Amino acid sequence: MKWNFEEPVPREGTDCIKYDLRQETFGRADIIPMWVADMDFRTPSFITEKLRERVGHEIYGYSFRPEEYFSTMIRWLDTRHKWKVEKDWICFSxxxxxxxxxxxxxxxxxxxxxxxxxxxxxxxxxxxxxxxxxxxxxxxxxxxxxxxxxxxxxxxxxxxxxxxxxxxxxxxxxxxxxxxxxxx
Ligand SMILES: Cc1ncc(COP(=O)(O)O)c(C=O)c1O
Incomplete structure (x- = not known):
């Protein structure tokens, strides 16, 4: 399955700002923290698999942004938003x-x-x-x-x-x- 929007993932006790700092942020812990756009659904497997593959390499040195980084973003913006973006407009943050x-x-x-x-x-x-x-x-x-x-x-x-x-x-x-x- 690529994604699952039915199953909530418990996040309490993971040092997450959204749940574990409710008392500090709002003065009470019995609230639904909707102030931060922080995902509650499990990350789709095609992303976690790529991350595992990267972690499995066991060397985490300096990297550059390959051509695919730009071409993927340009294709996504065009396909999804009909927005034609040039490579040299893209700036990393x-x-x-x-x-x-x-x-x-x-x-x-x-x-x-x-x-x-x-x-x-x-x-x-x-x-x-x-x-x-x-x-x-x-x-x-x-x-x-x-x-x-x-x-x-x-x-x-x-x-x-x-x-x-x-x-x-x-x-x-x-x-x-x-x-x-x-x-x-
Ligand atoms: C409207 C909006 N912009 C930006 C962010 C944070 O973005 P980033 O983590 O990429 O700085 C959030 C997080 O809740 C948000 O709600």
Missing amino acids: PGIVPALNLSTLAFTRPGDTVIIQPPVYTPFFSAVESHGRNLLLNPLVEENGYWRMDLDSLKRSVTANTTMIILSNPHNPVGRAWSAGELN
Whole structure:
């Protein structure tokens, strides 16, 4: 079987932030921790098999990113998202949170305004504020359990000083995948 979304995997006692730090994070342990997009389902076997194969080599020295790293990503983005990406546009980051911080440093200057749309994953706030940029909040709107962007207020918020907006897509925590219309 490639994946199994039926069987929960107990994670308590594995030093995982999501479950083992509930008391420290929320002051109580009897909650369902939905703040972090951390997978609860077992990793599919085609991934664990590749990892086992790599671990089995027993030498973990410096590696470079082979051609397949780029061609696989380019094919995936084209097939899944109809997005044609050139190899030299791709830049490695060890995670999305480091990439958010680096993007703020690369594409904005101190004193610029950056928009985020709360409620959103907490590191989106610090990726702006830690670098002396102004944070402008354009809150999402909830109607009968369905969340949308407030596009009118977003348009009004943008000034000459606004140099970046950070989108969460699919959005944590509201669970929306933004439509092509909304993104346009
Ligand atoms: C919206 C969002 N972005 C980024 C991350 C973390 O990404 P990474 O571990 O690649 O830095 C999370 C984790 O919960 C998230 O919810």
